[in-house]
Amino acid sequence: MDIQQKLRVLADAAKYDASCASSGSRRARVEGGLGNTNGVGICHSYTPDGRCISLLKLLLTNYCVYDCSYCINRISSDTQRARFTPEEVVFLTTEFYKRNYIEGLFLSSGVIQSPDYTMEQMVRVAKLLRVEQKFGGYIHLKAVPGASEELLREAGSWADRLSANMELAADRDLAALAPAKSHREIETSMQQIACGILEAKDRTTAAGKGPKFAPAGQSTQFIVGATSTPDSEMLTKSADLYKNYRLRRAYYSAFSPIPHADPALPLKKIPLVREHRLYQADWLIRFYGFSADELTTPADRNLALDKDPKLAWALRNREFFPVDVNKAGEAALLRVPGFGVRNVKRMVRIRRYRKLTLGDLAKLKISVKKSQYFIVAAGHNPAVHEIDSQKLPKKFELASQQMGLFEAAEVARTGEL
Ligand code: SF4
Structure with missing residues (x-):
């Protein structure tokens, strides 16, 4: 040869x-x-x-x-x-x-x-x-x-x-x-x-x-x-x-x-999406303070394929929310779907000077569409029934079905979950 x-x-x-x-x-x-x-x-x-x-x-x-x-x-x-x-x-x-x-x-x-x-x-x-x-x-x-x-x-x-x-x-x-x-x-x-x-x-x-x-x-x-x-x-x-x-x-x-x-x-x-979910979960363990056993349940020991593991955790633990973006510590903010490590640091810096609104989060390029159900911000307090609503997971199912390739690639690139 x-x-x-x-x-x-x-x-x-x-x-x-x-x-x-x-x-x-x-x-x-x-x-x-x-x-x-x-x-x-x-x-x-x-x-x-x-x-x-x-x-x-x-x-x-x-x-x-x-x-x-x-x-x-x-x-x-x-x-x-x-x-x-x-x-x-x-x-x-x-x-x-x-x-x-x-x-x-x-x-x-x-x-x-x-x-x-x-x-x-x-x-x-x-x-x-x-x-x-x-x-x-x-x-x-x-x-x-x-x-x-x-x-x-x-x-x-x-x-x-x-x-x-x-x-x-x-x-x-x-x-x-x-x-x-x-x-x-x-x-x-x-x-x-x-x-x-x-x-x-x-x-x-x-x-x-x-x-x-x-x-x-x-x-x-x-x-x-x-x-x-x-x-x-x-x-x-x-x-x-x-x-x-x-x-x-x-x-x-x-x-x-x-x-x-x-x-x-x-x-x-x-399916490659399983690999992708594992990378996201691995990221949550290394940088977001999650432990491995929080990301799955005894009933289902595999990660959900239809939503990212942080959103899946949030939907299973709705009593943890809403998190007040103007008062909560970094560890709690990192658990909000859509909040990434860099943005949490920026939010903590900005709120020293003024109250954060949903508009401020949007300016930080945070997906407000995703996070709004889980947070309290100046001028925004989701009705409790919304967090508890059985319809909430459905909204995200629809959104994840609609999530385009570009958005998925952006999540993979930035690691912001
Ligand atoms: S995975 Fe096993 S069989 Fe394959 S190259 Fe490595 S040692 Fe050899």
Whole structure:
């Protein structure tokens, strides 16, 4: 196979991994060097559902000694195989970078021989890029669970971001579908990466000088819908990982059926809106003060698909409302549907000088249409019967059916819920 044929096979095989994004790292170009991490949108790699990712996204190889039944690269799959040498990946990355096709590299791999051997090969790519090519662009390496701490340490010294994928939120799912993996092993890798990041921070001087270790942090990925495990379990697991290993991001990737799949797996694609709701819920946990268990109910442990999780919470907890925008604390304001983190801060600043009206909220580009039922403002006091009305959820059902693509994209972009 020549390098182009390998590229076709191994770039295609990498499309199932959604856990890459180039945000969060800053490295300026050095004199005589190549690339930096500040530019965005130079290259575009597309996942099967059309999402755009601006990195050269490759597998070092799609050979794998493991047999995870949700994965097209598992040992029992009859997919076409290929393998790059580290030097070939370095060549492709620098050539694409010079042509402005990409802003960095996302490199993952099937497990060849052993986790250590695989990790060693990926570390070699990053080291060659940084040392020989003086490559200053973004590098995201997949951390192979089970690889030695020493190798993960070295990986973190060259890469901007490391990620060990959880894949499935429940131990029982992993045991059933990926018996060679264990959460204990995956979390050990996460722990080692978290320690490396903390130690590097401790050794960084006030002037920002010091050893670098995965400066863009670590992330992970969950596959959504490959099993019947509900969203509540996934969100609880994510919240634990954020807390325990200072994760920068958890990615949720809706399971899409693979050729010759295990009969235990769903035959249909999981709706993308489920993935979207999980991102919104994850956002609420990280920035809005919600806990994972508030976002679903014991009766329905999956997030509602027809409305965003904050609105769903508000409709279930109407006794919490109305919230007075001129008196309530930030924590209560953040629970109002339509109020985002930035706008809550602005509102708190403005109300020091005068009373806020609905008109003021509209000027802040807050969706008054959505929030009006849940707030008291100067000149606005929704009749209690409106908050308690059985008709209220219906109004939002209609609105969410009418929510256009542009509005959905805006919510996804700003994270304002
Ligand atoms: S270890 Fe990774 S590449 Fe190998 S079968 Fe499992 S998910 Fe696929």
